[in-house]
Amino acid sequence: MRAVRRSPTLKRDPAPSKWAYRAERLWLRPGFRRLVRTGAPLGLAVAAGIWYFGDPARQQAIADWMVEARASIETRPEFMVKVMAVDGASDILDGHIREVMPVELPVSSFDLDLEAMRSQVESLDAVERVDLRVRAGGVLQVTVEERVPAIIWRGPDGLELLDDMGHRVAQIAVRSERPDLPIIAGEGANTAVPEALALLEAAEPIGGRVQGLVRISELRWDLVMDRGQRIMLPQNGAGPALDRVIALNEAQDLLARDIARVDIRNGDRPTVRLTEDALENMRLLKGIEIKGNTDE
Amino acid sequence: MSDLYQTQRAMRNKRQAAIQRGVIAVLDVGSAKIACFVLRFDGPERFRDAEGIGSMAGQSAFRVIGAATTRSRGVRFGEIETMHETERAIRTAVQAAQKMANVRVDHVIACFSGAKPRSYGVTGSVDLQDGQVSENCVARALASCDLPDYGGEREVLHAQPVNFAVDHRSGLGDPRGQAGNALSTDLHMLTVDRTPIENLLYCIKRCDLDVAGIASSAYAAGISSLVEDEQELGAACIDLGGGSTGISIFIKKHMIYADTVRMGGDHVTSDISQGLQVPMPTAERIKTFYGGVVATGMDDREMIDLSSDTGDWEHDRRTVSRAEVIGVMRPRMEEILEEVRVRLDAAGFEHLPSQRIVLTGGASQLPGLDGLATKILGQQVRLGRPLRVQGLPQSVTGPSFAAAVGTCLFAAHPQDEWWDFDVPVDSYPARSLKRAVKWFKDNW
Incomplete structure (x- = not known):
């Protein structure tokens, strides 16, 4: 015998209500779905945000909190700069740098304006170039390249050390502080330091007797030597002119003679001036007597 | 008539709009x-440039999603009897389909089987003024058909030109340019009762849907179950539905006759229910599990337990042999x-060159039905299943869905109907021109 297996329940297939049906159809509209899924949460969030942040007291609290948080992060020991290390500077310059550095250590590395500090340090005369960086461990590393004094200038403000480009390095009280450096004098001498150095190098064969260079009328140089001797060099072509004098000296021992000036300003007509005694001796030798020369 | 013409034209426009939007629903309102x-x-297929029917009769243009x-x-006899119940059922089906498709549908093409369809063959002829058939001539010829008096309470559901003749050359499919x-x-004009159609349209409208077309389910079952040569050579499609049985006769790819027998599978169920004194759901189960139309000796011995729980022991312990069930169903x-x-x-089916009969619809799944049909309808009977269309789930490919699948084909590529042709611009402009000329002659 075969049974009609009765299905205990009919397959449920309930009809949706009219409103459920309409809602389902509305939900199937892509625009509506997008509106509900993105537009509504977005609008809600924006509205909540506006309501929340609209309160001025709350805004103030948030601003305070942000400042405080920033400060607490900045003052963490990891970001603090505690020590300044200066490399490549003499003790005096080191002191100067520490003096002009516009910060009080310890300070947070967020508060350091390295560019401003660099320009501040570079404004020191003795500093040619400076590198500033914050090294690990809270060290402000200042690497200084000092200007090397090449020459002493006796200027209107006393003795000044200049580097090879004529930039001021420092001031000294007396010449004997730096006996190793040559000396120059005269107004505007500091603007022609490279030329002066070249001339002094050229004067190496008579170096033992050279005392210094004097700038005349901010135009040309006089090479001053001991015994009051001077070599008056021209404005242009001073180096070759000096070479000529030195050649003359080597050939005829010119400078060892009793002369006061070697005037080579006019290259076509070099002139020497004798000293007073030599002139008289020469006159005696030549038997010349000058009458009426009451000054002599 | 012109009112309906406008309605049908509006439906065609909606169908066009729906296809443009890409989504359309097909609704088969049956009794079961x-x-x-x-x-x-x-x-x-949708983006094909060429005109005319594409590959696979345009079915590759769509996909069932x-x-x-x-x-x-x-619904009884394919006609809506309780509007609200039917509206709810339509809503259920549409919502479930929408849910599966995950897309909202606004346009629906419906098919239904009831409303007493009646076929008319009408002819019309027109003189060709310029010696050549133009589209306008076709429209005029269709408009010139003398309509039979089909009754005031009826509407034209289909009006398909099935044949054109230019002079004495008949059998033309497309006479344009001849x-x-x-x-x-x-x-071929198919008229149906107006009230069931209005009820159906009202129900669909209550579901917030736009009707983009209406088809007779007999026609729809025919275009989906008959294969091409059957449609061409002549065949009848018998759509054995729940409440009614649709008949459609095709020849030369056109439906030339459609009718409905207001009996179907539900009547078999009610016969079993009455004959065996069982409730309808049990009767339906007995019919689907043990039903048949040809009893054999084995069936006498195969007993079916008609258990129920009324409390009456004798009543609850009844059994019935399968032969008895068959004896109820077969008549x-x-x-x-x-x-x-x-x-x-x-309808004069015996005069057709080929008399193929195709049984489809839910009741055609009854075992042995083809043998029975052969005895009654003729030798060339086969069981038909609807065409396979792209994307159709396996569960809805059975013969019960012949009308629904046919409506899909109808939606994708409808045959030309009378309202697809423009309103004939015949007499009025010519007459007004003549009047103008006459006015000039009179006054100058």
Whole structure:
């Protein structure tokens, strides 16, 4: 015998209500779905945000909190700069740098304006170039390249050390502080330091007797030597002119003679001036007597 | 008539708009079940440049993306009896199909089987003024058909030109461009009762849907179950539905006759229910599990337990042999098929060159039905299943869905109907021009 297996329940297939049906159809509209899924949460969030942040007291609290948080992060020991290390500077310059550095250590590395500090340090005369960086461990590393004094200038403000480009390095009280450096004098001498150095190098064969260079009328140089001797060099072509004098000296021992000036300003007509005694001796030798020369 | 012409034209425009939007629903309102398919028109066919029918009769243009079936409520003989129940059933089916498709549908093409369809063959002829058939001539020829008096309470559901003749050359499918002096046309017109159609339209409208077309389910079952050569050479499609049995006769790819027998599978169920004193759901189960139309000796020994729980021991312990069930079912099936035979004879089916009969619809799944039908309807009977369309779930490919699938094809590529042709611009402009000329002659 075969049974009609009765299905205990009919397959449920309930009809949706009219409103459920309409809602389902509305939900199937892509625009509506997008509106509900993105537009509504977005609008809600924006509205909540506006309501929340609209309160001025709350805004103030948030601003305070942000400042405080920033400060607490900045003052963490990891970001603090505690020590300044200066490399490549003499003790005096080191002191100067520490003096002009516009910060009080310890300070947070967020508060350091390295560019401003660099320009501040570079404004020191003795500093040619400076590198500033914050090294690990809270060290402000200042690497200084000092200007090397090449020459002493006796200027209107006393003795000044200049580097090879004529930039001021420092001031000294007396010449004997730096006996190793040559000396120059005269107004505007500091603007022609490279030329002066070249001339002094050229004067190496008579170096033992050279005392210094004097700038005349901010135009040309006089090479001053001991015994009051001077070599008056021209404005242009001073180096070759000096070479000529030195050649003359080597050939005829010119400078060892009793002369006061070697005037080579006019290259076509070099002139020497004798000293007073030599002139008289020469006159005696030549038997010349000058009458009426009451000054002599 | 012109009112309906406008309605049908509006439906065609909506169909066009829906296809442009790419989604359209197909609704089969039957007596046993309501099926809803959601079609998406995105196949390669849609963007084809050439005119005319594409490959696979235009079916590759669409894809079924949603399919749902629900038990029908409030429908009898294919006509809506309880509007609200049916509306709810339609809503259920549409919502489930939408859910499966995950897309909202606004346009629906419906098919239904009831409303007493009646076929008319009408002819019209027109003289060709310029010796060549133009589109306008076709429209004029269709408009010139003398309409039979089909009753005031009826509407034209289909009006398809099935044949054109230019002078004496008949059998033309598309007469445009032909040279000749007279164009005559044969129009197959299917009329149905107005009230069921209005009820159906009202129900669909209550579901917030736009009707983009209405088809007779007999026609729809025919275009989906008959294969091409059957449609071409002549065949009848018998759609054995729940509440009614649709008959459609095709020849030369056109439906030339459609009718309905107001009996179907539900009547078999009610016969079993009455004959065996069992409730309808049990009777339905007995019919689907043990039903048949040819009893054998084995069936006498196969007993079916009619258990119920009324409390009466004798009543609850009844059994019935399968032969008895078959004995209940067979007369009703014979009656249905006899009735179909009568309708086919009335339509002159025996004069067709080929007399193929295709049984489809849910009741055609009854075992042994083809043998029974052969005895009543003729030798060339086969069981038909609907065409396979792209994306259709396996569960809805059975013969029960012949009408629904046919409506899909109807939606994708409808045959030309009378309202697809423009309103004939005949007499009025010519007359006004003549009047103008006359006015000039009189006054100058």
